[in-house]
Amino acid sequence: MREAETDPHARAxxxxxxxxxxxxxTLPAGFFALVFVMLSxxxxxxxxxxxxxxxxxxxxxxxxxxxxxxxxxxVLLLLSWVLPWRQRYAxxxxxLAVAAFFCLPFFSALFWGLVDWPS
Numbered sequence: 159m160r161e162a163e164t165d166p167h168a169r170a171x172x173x174x175x176x177x178x179x180x181x182x183x184t185l186p187a188g189f190f191a192l193v194f195v196m197l198s199x200x201x202x203x204x205x206x207x208x209x210x211x212x213x214x215x216x217x218x219x220x221x222x223x224x225x226x227x228x229x230x231x232x233v234l235l236l237l238s239w240v241l242p243w244r245q246r247y248a249x250x251x252x253x254l255a256v257a258a259f260f261c262l263p264f265f266s267a268l269f270w271g272l273v274d275w276p277s
Contacts, residue, residue, distance in 0.1 A: 188262055
């Protein structure tokens with residue numbers, strides 16, 4: 159058993175745990191983040207014309223950046239699943255799975271910070 163743990167080419171028996179936990183956490187969090195971002199234009203329903211144009215000018219690029227963040231998160235999640243299930247990739251798999259989840263709050267905060275919200 160000890161040789162299997164030290165051999166980098168040995169099959170990792172619990173390689174599925176980190177991608178599964180990341181998937182269970184990331185997919186619903188990404189869905190709800192997307193819903194909140196897509197509902198955020200309602201914050202400027204009763205804005206003046208100047209506030210509306212300022213909001214619209216910043217919302218478009220911020221939304222694109224947020225969608226790119228969702229794509230980065232999905233790619234990291236996919237990579238954590240498709241890495242070979244060998245002991246030598248165990249750390250990389252965990253890092254990719256954790257990074258996939260933490261991309262969501264980062265890009266969400268970036269979106270909320272870039273938009274010029276009405277006061």
